[in-house]
Amino acid sequence: MLRRGFQLVKGLGQITGQKFSTGRNGITIRPLLSTGTQWDTGSPFQTIRPLTMSPWPFSTQPRDYSLPNASWSEEMKRLYDHYNALCEVEVEGGGKRKGPWRRLPSYNRTIKYATGGRCLSKVLQAKARLFTRNIEEQGAGFEYVVFSNKQEKRCVCVFQAGHLLEGPPGHVHGGAIATIIDSVTGTLASYLSGPVMTANLSINYRSPIPLGSVVLVHSSLERTEGRKTFVTCQVTSADGSKLHTEATGLFVSINVGHLFGA
Numbered sequence: 001m002l003r004r005g006f007q008l009v010k011g012l013g014q015i016t017g018q019k020f021s022t023g024r025n026g027i028t029i030r031p032l033l034s035t036g037t038q039w040d041t042g043s044p045f046q047t048i049r050p051l052t053m054s055p056w057p058f059s060t061q062p063r064d065y066s067l068p069n070a071s072w073s074e075e076m077k078r079l080y081d082h083y084n085a086l087c088e089v090e091v092e093g094g095g096k097r098k099g100p101w102r103r104l105p106s107y108n109r110t111i112k113y114a115t116g117g118r119c120l121s122k123v124l125q126a127k128a129r130l131f132t133r134n135i136e137e138q139g140a141g142f143e144y145v146v147f148s149n150k151q152e153k154r155c156v157c158v159f160q161a162g163h164l165l166e167g168p169p170g171h172v173h174g175g176a177i178a179t180i181i182d183s184v185t186g187t188l189a190s191y192l193s194g195p196v197m198t199a200n201l202s203i204n205y206r207s208p209i210p211l212g213s214v215v216l217v218h219s220s221l222e223r224t225e226g227r228k229t230f231v232t233c234q235v236t237s238a239d240g241s242k243l244h245t246e247a248t249g250l251f252v253s254i255n256v257g258h259l260f261g262a
C-alpha cells in the first residue's frame, strides 16, 4: 500500500509537473491538488496530506507558467503590468472592455495535456514536457509571458533568462535565444494561421544578452502565402534602446494528423 501510494504520487508529480520529494525520513509532499482523500502512509513516513483525485489522472487546473511568480524581477513585473493593462480598456461611464492585447496562457505541454506524437510510448507521453517550461525551479530557466495583438498581427514576449541558460560567461546561450525566438514566432504564427511547424528560422545575433536580464521579444507578421506564414522578430533590451537579436521565421501550416501519425 505504501509503495503503491508512493508510486502514485511520484507518477502524479511526473504527469502534473508538481513537486514531490523524498526526505530522509520518508515522503515529504507539498500537495498542490486538494482532495478529500487522506492517505496515511504509516511510520516512518509522514501522513500524506489530502490529494484531490480525479478519474482523469491529469490535474484539471494545470499551472499557467505565464503568470508572475516570486522569481520575477521588478522590471519583469513592471513590463507584465504594462502589457496586462493593455488587455482591458476603460469605457466611458466606468467599466472596462477587452482591449487589443491578450495575455496568452502557457502550460507545460503544447496542446494542454494531450497525448500524442508518433511512436511515443505511454511512459514518454506522460513524461513529455514543453522544452521552455520543463524547469520547475522558478527563475532558473525561461521565465516569459507572451501578449498578442490580433489586429496588429504581432506579439511581444517579456523574457527573463535564468541562470541555467548560460552560454558565454554571464550571458545567454545562443540556443536558448533561438528557442525563445522559435517559441514566440511560432506562437504568433499559430495564433494567426492555426497549427504550423517551423520550416525555417534565420537568426542574427547582434549583441549578447546578460543572464538574468529582462528583454522584449517582438514578433510581427510579414506576409502569408498559401500555407506559408512569414514572421519577423527582434529581441531588444527592456527599454528598446539596444538590439540584441534579429530573426525571420517561415512557418508552414500542417494538418495535425502530421504529428499524430495520420
Ligand SMILES: CCCCCCCCCC(=O)SCCNC(=O)CCNC(=O)[C@H](O)C(C)(C)COP(=O)(O)OP(=O)(O)OC[C@H]1O[C@@H](n2cnc3c(N)ncnc32)[C@H](O)[C@@H]1OP(=O)(O)O
Pocket (backbone or CB within 6 Å): 110, 182, 183, 184, 186, 187, 190, 196, 197, 198, 199, 200, 226, 227, 228, 250, 252, 253, 254
Ligand atoms: C501553441 C503553442 C505554440 C508553441 C510554440 C512552439 C513553436 C515551436 C515550433 C517548432 O519548433 S516545430 C519543430 C521544428 N520543425 C520541424 O520539425 C519541422 C520539420 N519539417 C516538416 O515537418 C515539414 O518539412 C514541413 C511541415 C515544415 C513542411 O512539409 P510539408 O510536406 O507539409 O510541406 P511542403 O514541403 O510541401 O512545403 C510547403 C511549402 O513550404 C515551402 N517550404 C517548406 N519547407 C521550407 C523551408 N525549409 N524553406 C523554405 N520553404 C519551405 C515549400 O517550398 C512549399 O512552398 P510552395 O507552397 O510555395 O510550393
